[in-house]
Amino acid sequence: MVIARTVIKIVLLESGLEIVPKELHTHPVVLRAAKRYNIAPDEMLLDKTLHYKAMETLPQKWKRGRPDIVHTTLLILQDSILNQKGFLRVYIHVYDGRVFMVRPETRIPKHYERFRGLMAQLLKYGKVPPDTETPLIKLEAKSLREFVRKHGKLILLWERGEPARAVDVVRKALDTGLPLGIGMFPRGDFKKSTLRKAAYRYSLLGGKPLKAWTLACILVSEAERLLDVNY
Numbered sequence: 655m656v657i658a659r660t661v662i663k664i665v666l667l668e669s670g671l672e673i674v675p676k677e678l679h680t681h682p683v684v685l686r687a688a689k690r691y692n693i694a695p696d697e698m699l700l701d702k703t704l705h706y707k708a709m710e711t712l713p714q715k716w717k718r719g720r721p722d723i724v725h726t727t728l729l730i731l732q733d734s735i736l737n738q739k740g741f742l743r744v745y746i747h748v749y750d751g752r753v754f755m756v757r758p759e760t761r762i763p764k765h766y767e768r769f770r771g772l773m774a775q776l777l778k779y780g781k782v783p784p785d786t787e788t789p790l791i792k793l794e795a796k797s798l799r800e801f802v803r804k805h806g807k808l809i810l811l812w813e814r815g816e817p818a819r820a821v822d823v824v825r826k827a828l829d830t831g832l833p834l835g836i837g838m839f840p841r842g843d844f845k846k847s848t849l850r851k852a853a854y855r856y857s858l859l860g861g862k863p864l865k866a867w868t869l870a871c872i873l874v875s876e877a878e879r880l881l882d883v884n885y
């Protein structure tokens with residue numbers, strides 16, 4: 655891997671990643687899924703596909719139980735040439751507020767069930783693999799506030815932000831070294847506390863609602879072009 659001169663940081667914000675919350679552990683739907691996968695509820699990732707009925711009473715349920723969004727986005731980011739050449743750092747901000755750092759050499763399991771297992775382990779032990787001094791994914795900050803203190807305020811991709819071109823947003827990230835933030839939820843908006851942590855908020859394509867992984871593709875390809883890494 656080439657030593658990067660310039661690194662683009664991307665933080666996956668407000669991800670729907672969490673262990674099944676305690677109040678759902680005895681719900682029949684959760685118990686059935688736990689039996690099917692032979693995993694205890696307190697070691698299982700909340701997943702709307704499996705736990706939809708049990709999630710009916712959860713606050714903010716539209717933002718929760720969506721590991722698939724992080725999975726697809728991470729596959730794109732980690733496999734990108736930008737990352738392979740050492741120009742990318744990816745961080746994951748999860749439901750309880752912690753932020754994890756993904757080492758560039760981390761290969762994300764393509765199989766969704768293996769990914770779910772890996773994320774459940776990460777949330778439980780704070781790193782993966784749990785028994786190593788040099789984890790592939792590890793805790794970077796206990797909260798988004800701490801993350802911003804370390805890395806600077808966010809350049810937020812936000813449908814209601816100031817209209818901008820993707821190339822200029824990436825150039826801003828390169829010029830300032832500030833992390834780019836993409837929302838990892840299927841609908842709805844960022845929390846006010848997240849919006850307040852942004853130094854810049856930009857919307858692309860006239861605010862047309864895009865999928866998180868589409869945003870990831872756009873940002874990566876603009877960065878690869880600007881840094882001329884596709885040779």
Ligand SMILES: C[S@@+](CC[C@H](N)C(=O)[O-])C[C@H]1O[C@@H](n2cnc3c(N)ncnc32)[C@H](O)[C@@H]1O
Nearest residue numbers: 811812836837840841842857858861862863864
């Ligand atoms: C699927 S969207 C979030 C849900 C969306 N607000 C909705 O209600 O359909 C995922 C993320 O992609 C980014 N995003 C989507 N469209 C965008 C756009 N046109 N400009 C900038 N960012 C965008 C934002 O970071 C957003 O949080």
